[in-house]
Amino acid sequence: MNSKITAIGVYAPEKRITNAYFESIIDTNDEWIVTRTGIRERRFAADDQFTSDLCIQAAKNLAADNKGVTLDDVDFIIVSTTTADQVMPNTASQIQNGLGMQNAGCIDIMAACAGFVYGLVLAKGLVAAGTHKKILVFGAETLSKFTDYTDRTSCILFGDGAGVALVEPSDRSKLFNAVTGADGSHGKDLYLSQSSNRVINGEYIEANGKIHQNGKVVFKWAIQTVSARIRELLAKNNMQLSDLDWIILHSANMRIIEGVATEIGCPIEKMLSSIEYYGNTSSASIPLAWNIARTEGKIKPGNKILMLGFGGGLTFAGVIVEV
Numbered sequence: 557m558n559s560k561i562t563a564i565g566v567y568a569p570e571k572r573i574t575n576a577y578f579e580s581i582i583d584t585n586d587e588w589i590v591t592r593t594g595i596r597e598r599r600f601a602a603d604d605q606f607t608s609d610l611c612i613q614a615a616k617n618l619a620a621d622n623k624g625v626t627l628d629d630v631d632f633i634i635v636s637t638t639t640a641d642q643v644m645p646n647t648a649s650q651i652q653n654g655l656g657m658q659n660a661g662c663i664d665i666m667a668a669c670a671g672f673v674y675g676l677v678l679a680k681g682l683v684a685a686g687t688h689k690k691i692l693v694f695g696a697e698t699l700s701k702f703t704d705y706t707d708r709t710s711c712i713l714f715g716d717g718a719g720v721a722l723v724e725p726s727d728r729s730k731l732f733n734a735v736t737g738a739d740g741s742h743g744k745d746l747y748l749s750q751s752s753n754r755v756i757n758g759e760y761i762e763a764n765g766k767i768h769q770n771g772k773v774v775f776k777w778a779i780q781t782v783s784a785r786i787r788e789l790l791a792k793n794n795m796q797l798s799d800l801d802w803i804i805l806h807s808a809n810m811r812i813i814e815g816v817a818t819e820i821g822c823p824i825e826k827m828l829s830s831i832e833y834y835g836n837t838s839s840a841s842i843p844l845a846w847n848i849a850r851t852e853g854k855i856k857p858g859n860k861i862l863m864l865g866f867g868g869g870l871t872f873a874g875v876i877v878e879v
């Protein structure tokens with residue numbers, strides 16, 4: 557059984573945080589943040605707003621924007637998040653309850669910024685197995701609740717948001733071959749530890765519930781890994797760069813997107829991002845970028861989009877879709 561993405565929806569919290577906010581709490585400035593990351597703003601969830609709340613609103617927006625789409629007959633919910641409301645119950649179950657989807661299987665997956673694409677790969681597998689027909693794949697985070705506001709190299713990066721894709725059977729495949737993988741030896745370079753102080757590859761992991769990142773190491777790994785995996789993904793699908801209309805990488809830093817574009821020889825105009833007004837939203841960044849381009853009228857029916865997420869783990873996952 558083939559599959560395709562039939563609709564997407566997003567939601568970002570209302571609270572806008574400009575770079576000026578960080579000038580008031582740490583030693584930084586708007587110029588550094590814009591030139592080193594491409595970020596001008598990010599959104600923060602309210603104190604009483606959590607990842608499942610963002611997901612529920614994103615799903616409602618999907619239904620509102622796509623006439624005829626009903627959600628009560630969704631049969632599986634996959635949520636990619638590293639910032640769940642709580643460990644148990646999982647986020648997917650809270651969405652199922654909030655939206656009244658009585659017969660949906662519910663799982664959360666943790667693959668950080670690669671998680672949304674991992675979710676699409678799993679959904680494709682469930683449809684192919686013939687066991688499920690209507691799957692919601694969420695990428696959602698409330699990173700602002702897990703940010704270390706004393707660390708100026710990381711706190712300026714993160715924002716909150718949610719995106720969701722509806723995956724359904726299709727007469728021909730529009731969710732093409734994927735690449736997935738990880739390099740766990742780099743676990744120490746990007747982590748959020750709640751309970752276990754460990755040493756990974758000689759580096760101490762502090763279980764303080766805050767995000768820690770060795771930015772320079774991840775930056776270098778990202779450009780090399782992402783460029784190589786885009787080439788692998790194209791080869792796996794027997795495609796050339798010219799067959800793609802758009803590339804959506806995880807929006808971690810505009811300089812990573814520019815670096816990869818240079819490395820693979822892709823015009824920067826083909827690279828879509830959500831970095832400027834949402835910051836790094838981890839799992840949510842790819843659907844947010846898709847939605848920005850969609851509302852700007854860039855993405856058209858029949859377009860082919862390569863999506864590739866990368867992040868904590870360090871994990872990566874990429875897939876090519878036809879819209």
Ligand code: UT7
Nearest residue numbers: 583584585588669708709712771772774775778808809867
């Ligand atoms: O989402 C998952 C994947 N994550 C990523 O892919 C993130 C990858 N890493 C990055 O995006 C970048 O490494 C950062 C944005 C995190 C940092 O940018 P950078 O260009 O690598 O900066 P750096 O850490 O090399 O620091 C350069 C300078 C340092 O000053 P000195 O030592 O040269 O005097 C830092 O202290 O910039 C300084 N600096 C800042 N200055 C003003 C670091 N953070 C700030 C800041 N404001 N917020």
